[in-house]
Amino acid sequence: MNESVESPSSSSSSSQPVDQEQLFPCPAATAPRKPVQLQERRGSNVSLVLDVSSLSLGAVEPLCSISTPKETLLHLLRTLTRPLTPSQLQEASDETSRLNSEYQKIPPNFVNPAELDIPGRALKDRYKTILPNPETRVRLRNPAAEEGGNTERYINANYIKGYNGAPSAYIATQGPMLNTVHDFWEMVWQEGSTTIVMITKLKEKNEKCELYWPEKDGSYGRFEVRVSIVKECDGYTIRDMIIQVGSENRQVRHYWYSTWPDHQTPDCTGPLLRLVVDVDEHRQSIPSPGPTIVHCSAGIGRTGCFIASSIGCLQLQHTSKADVLGIVCKLRLDRGGMIQTSEQYQFLYLTLAQYSRQLGNTDSGSESPGPIQTIRTTGTCSDRESPAKT
Structure with a gap:
């Protein structure tokens, strides 16, 4: 990835990115x-x-004033923006070369391992170069810690701000490993999360994610997990699960989008848009849903695409504009490297352009908040009593 901090050149069009010669x-x-x-x-x-x-x-x-390179990169991530109307968004989605150039100039904001001096951390990282940004990383409480002992457990995960800067709307994390499955469920319980979105197969050439749920019933550390209902949808599977600790139990919905290839993009935007809508509808139906936990394998590529698509759809619904450049920059402030390839960046533009067409290309914003509009293209969900084979 080109880590240049220059921005795309400016022009008279309102759809151009900010000229960094004006910023610096x-x-x-x-x-x-x-x-x-x-x-x-x-x-x-x-x-x-x-x-x-x-x-x-x-x-x-x-x-x-003279700033350090790190401060300059963070300033770029905080200030780069390119809000587009639906017609501008649809036009921009066809400009492959320009989108590639725009993407290459976004600072990745990866973490230096020296910033995470945590004993045993490396054993819990799936990829040694994909690390959680220290300022926003999730810190697990250790319920088994003795007085005066280590009260924190490490997990490779970050809180991610949502639409309009909503704090901790999402948690982006890596796919659980054999030795981190217990930590994953501890995070689900600690954060009160009711929604998990998984966008990877268990294996793609090599292992991408450990199977962390049971076919029917299973134990994971202090957690008992039971799958109650499975729904097969077009492109993804929904599992309703019950997590229990002692006498307390909670319901969690698990979405598994297993048809998105690693480091690539889907053939069409429909399944992702349907997934975005389904997840938002589910969250809207719960009074206090907690952060939506999203993961692929590394927790930055396909994970970033889903979160960015969700935020962009809300922007289009409430303001009739979408700021893909600004969304990706803000995501990378919270977790480095979000949106892993130029192709994923272009697919994000295509997805939001398609959503804007389905909304009807309105140019007037809406002041009242609400769920993402339900847009169905093709595909249905069917309930089954027993869980699907994984």
Whole structure:
């Protein structure tokens, strides 16, 4: 991935990204100096004579403050934006070359392992380069910790802000490993989450995710998990589960979108849009749903696509505009590398362009909040009494 922090060049069109020369103006050129005198004699070292008389202390006033590279990248992620109307969004979704250029210039904001000095952390990371950003990482309480012992358990997961900056609307995490399944269910319980979205197969060339739910009943550490109902939908499967600890039990709905290929994009946008709508409808039906937990394998590519699509659909519904560039930048503030490939970035534009067409291309925003509009293209869900084979 190109980690350049330059932004796409500006133009008069309102659909252009912000020109970074406006955000970070280049210092004006100082008065020309006298020619540098370079004296070189055979048998001697090269000597360089510079005229520094114009650089006396106090003679030059600084033009702008100097920021560290990290601060500059974070400033870009906080400020880059490109809100588009439905017609602009549909036009932009066809500009493959430009979208690729736009994507390549978004800072990835990956984490340096030195920022996470946590004993045993590496054993719980599926990929050594995909790490949770320290500022937003989920910290698991350790219910078994003795007094004075370690009260925190590590998990590779981040809280993600939702539409309009809603705090902790989502949790983006990696696919559970054999030694982190208990941690995963601990996070579901601790955060009061009622919705899990899984966008990966269990194996794609190599293992992508450990099977962390039972066919019918199973135990995972202190948690008893039972699958009650399975619904087969077009492109994904829904499982209603009951999690129990002691005498307390909670219901969780699990969505498994298993047809999205790794590092690639689906053939059409329909299944993803239906999944986005179904998940939002389910959340709207629950008084306190907790964060929606989303994972693929690494927890940044397909996970980022789902979360960005959800936020973009809400933007289109409430404001009649979608800011794909701004959404991805904000996601990467919370978890580095969200939206893993240029193809996924382009697919995100296509998905939101399709949603805007289904909304009717309205240009007037809506002030009242509400669920994402139910849009059905093809496909239905069918209930079955026994869980599907995995």
